[in-house]
Amino acid sequence: MNLLGQRWQTFIARRHPPASGSLALVHKRIYIVPTRRGLGLGLLLLISLVGAINYQLSLGFFFTFLLAGIAHSALLRTYAALLGLEIAARPAEAVFAGEAAQFPLALSEKKGRERTGITLLSPDGSATRCDVPQRGEARAAIAVAAPRRGRLTLPRSRIECRAPTGWFVAWSYLTLVSECLVYPRPEANPPPLPFGARSGGGGLQAGQGDDDFAGLREYHPGDAPSRIAWRQAARTDTLLAKTFQSPLASQVLLDWEMLAGLDTEARLSRLAAWILRAEAEGHRYALVIPGFSRPLDHGAAHRAACLAALALFPAEGSGA
CATH class of the missing domain: 2.60.40.10 (Immunoglobulins)
Known part of the structure; x- marks a missing residue:
């Protein structure tokens, strides 16, 4: 000029x-x-x-x-x-x-x-x-x-x-x-969501439970009699077992440390993509990044708070 x-x-x-x-x-x-x-x-x-x-x-x-x-x-x-x-x-x-x-x-x-x-x-x-x-x-x-x-x-x-x-x-x-x-710009093709929730020791706990009916599968020896679908067995002469899913299986923990192989901006980009996917699919999710922690929740306010934390995260090398 x-x-x-x-x-x-x-x-x-x-x-x-x-x-x-x-x-x-x-x-x-x-x-x-x-x-x-x-x-x-x-x-x-x-x-x-x-x-x-x-x-x-x-x-x-x-x-x-x-x-x-x-x-x-x-x-x-x-x-x-x-x-x-x-x-x-x-x-x-x-x-x-x-x-x-x-x-x-x-x-x-x-x-x-x-x-x-x-x-x-x-x-x-x-x-x-x-x-x-x-x-x-x-x-x-x-x-x-x-x-x-x-x-x-x-x-x-x-x-x-x-x-x-x-x-x-x-x-x-x-x-x-x-x-x-x-x-942050969401990652174009992020990996699948990391389903699970915090266990008592602070780690991840995933998967099956006795809360929500999830479907039927083939009978395996050792399945409890209460898990056998007797009505279907009477109609088809085939033993089927009921499967159930715990709410923990639909809970997502988005933890900064699980992306240790990526740089700062790549981590933020993937976390943003996971937040959008979890919200779109109706999952409850938690976010844990340095200096910020948000418990399991979902909804517009939760989404905005998590994305805002990613947006304001200090840039790499800023010394903040």
Whole structure:
């Protein structure tokens, strides 16, 4: 960045400090310049004025000053579209690394006039257009790429208006304090879930029990008579044994230490994938990572808490 660009950025940072919650666009925050159409209009006015002076055409003067008055009115209308507009940041939903975070904003109008052609520009150049009704509110969002896990803050963005003629563009900068949580990118093809639960000694305990009926299997010598499916045996003349499954078989322990062969980011990626799979399949799961432990549970709140812990886990080599 050249010296002029650095000075401009310093000026913008000083003139537009970060604002918590909401901000109102006042005079010193709004800038306006002609667009290419506006410059073309200015050139036309200059040529018309020179021609009217050269040929002493009263109609030429009338046309020139009439068009200049219309342009001045358009300039004021474009500027007024932003003046007094209030913008507030709303909570952003968490996303996974590699996705685009959406930072929702609420645009409020309290001056009693409709604001049309309002455009929000994200740092990558994508635009979102909205109209704000009289004494009403409009919702819009700024999309920001989220390449890495952790906390993503809303960067300085731009709001502008070119209505009603497109001859001028009025703009301001949005420096709202807003954060979005970025979860680790889930592993594409993770291994099967590590079913089991903690035993009394802190290890894993898996599998069979006497709680839930799981199906039938062939009879093996030594099976208890109470396990034999007598009704099926009477109909088919084949001895079958009932099988049962303990709730422990549907409990998942996601332990950091069981992934010792992977680096930090690979562990987080696999744990995120396992959390999503366990939640989708309705299993109760626990998460144990350095500095964080979550007991067996399931549901949206449990899922969010576990993924948030993975998102905020210190990066490898950070010394945290």
